[in-house]
Amino acid sequence: MKRPKLNQTLFLCLLFVLLAACAGPAAEAPVENAAEAPVVQAPEATSVPAEAGITHLTKPSDLPAESISQASDHDSSKTPLAATGGDFLTRGRIERPFNANSMDTYFPELDILIATLYMDEEWIYLDLTLAGSGTAANYALEFDTDRDGRGDFLVISQGAASTEWSVSGVQVWQDADKSVGGITPVLSDKSKASHNGFESLLFDAGQGDDTDLAWSRLNPNGTAGVQLAVKKSLLTSDAFLWGSWAGRSAINPALFDLSDSYTIEEAGSALADSIFYPIKQLSEVDNTCRQPVGFTASGGEYGLCPGCAPSNDSDSCTRPLDCPEGNWLQSDCACVYPG
Numbered sequence: 001m002k003r004p005k006l007n008q009t010l011f012l013c014l015l016f017v018l019l020a021a022c023a024g025p026a027a028e029a030p031v032e033n034a035a036e037a038p039v040v041q042a043p044e045a046t047s048v049p050a051e052a053g054i055t056h057l058t059k060p061s062d063l064p065a066e067s068i069s070q071a072s073d074h075d076s077s078k079t080p081l082a083a084t085g086g087d088f089l090t091r092g093r094i095e096r097p098f099n100a101n102s103m104d105t106y107f108p109e110l111d112i113l114i115a116t117l118y119m120d121e122e123w124i125y126l127d128l129t130l131a132g133s134g135t136a137a138n139y140a141l142e143f144d145t146d147r148d149g150r151g152d153f154l155v156i157s158q159g160a161a162s163t164e165w166s167v168s169g170v171q172v173w174q175d176a177d178k179s180v181g182g183i184t185p186v187l188s189d190k191s192k193a194s195h196n197g198f199e200s201l202l203f204d205a206g207q208g209d210d211t212d213l214a215w216s217r218l219n220p221n222g223t224a225g226v227q228l229a230v231k232k233s234l235l236t237s238d239a240f241l242w243g244s245w246a247g248r249s250a251i252n253p254a255l256f257d258l259s260d261s262y263t264i265e266e267a268g269s270a271l272a273d274s275i276f277y278p279i280k281q282l283s284e285v286d287n288t289c290r291q292p293v294g295f296t297a298s299g300g301e302y303g304l305c306p307g308c309a310p311s312n313d314s315d316s317c318t319r320p321l322d323c324p325e326g327n328w329l330q331s332d333c334a335c336v337y338p339g
């Protein structure tokens with residue numbers, strides 16, 4: 001009489017094991033399905049607008065209290081119809097926050113007054129103090145990381161319109177083939193540029209190997225200005241030169257150096273006493289001189305700000321060695337090649 005009871009017990013155990021075995025996969029199935037779902041949907045995500053599919057792991061916060069570098073720039077609001085100084089295209093110095101030809105419209109949002117660099121553990125920040133607010137414009141931070149005078153990276157903010165950090169409109173370009181600057185970096189070459197400027201787009205509004213690489217925002221403190229943030233990991237060196245830009249269509253990566261893309265005859269000059277006055281093809285753009293970070297400048301660096309090194313005085317203008325004496329125009333600090 002014991003055998004039927006044993007069989008019944010064995011049967012119940014077997015049934016339990018079978019149910020448990022079935023229950024296992026059934027319980028895991030939703031997890032597997034959940035894990036597979038994004039893979040199935042991924043191809044469709046490529047057709048979604050760029051910002052929609054971006055997941056950010058980190059973003060910049062407030063700027064550190066202490067800056068690491070600063071460049072002051074000419075204030076062109078002081079004189080109507082002309083710049084007060086700082087506009088020597090053939091030396092890479094540009095001060096043109098005006099419209100072309102008549103120069104009767106001044107754009108305070110394109111006039112950099114102070115450019116300040118900050119750095120923390122993860123980010124390099126550029127803070128641009130502008131003469132005033134206006135139509136959304138483009139701003140850029142240029143790095144020369146091997147200190148040969150050729151810009152290596154260009155971080156551009158296009159149309160920043162909020163005080164919140166955003167990757168929208170932010171691009172990072174590289175001059176991977178070392179063509180920026182043509183024959184002589186920063187300075188105008190004898191013939192106009194045929195090179196491609198910054199040709200490699202590393203980051204575009206969150207698209208790129210690092211979706212968090214670069215950000216921008218309007219100054220959140222109420223003063224007219226724009227801030228850019230880019231990861232320190234972009235740069236291969238802790239010692240570099242940096243400069244900044246404000247402009248509209250002139251902030252075009254393919255046109256760098258601008259001093260090689262326009263002759264001074266084409267570009268004109270913003271200085272009232274120049275024979276090339278007024279500005280013509282190159283207008284609505286401003287830049288700053290370059291400051292060193294992480295090293296002591298020798299004074300021979302291209303585009304270096306005045307006073308950065310004992311032997312450096314960029315405000316004094318001397319004829320470059322590669323400019324024939326007959327082609328030198330001291331009043332414009334320019335080497336001019338007829339025809």
Ligand SMILES: [Ca+2]
Binds near residue numbers: 074111112113
């Ligand atoms: Ca300025």
Ligand SMILES: [Ca+2]
Binds near residue numbers: 145146149151
């Ligand atoms: Ca360089």
Ligand SMILES: [Ca+2]
Binds near residue numbers: 176199
């Ligand atoms: Ca290039």
Ligand SMILES: [Ca+2]
Binds near residue numbers: 185186259
């Ligand atoms: Ca050049």
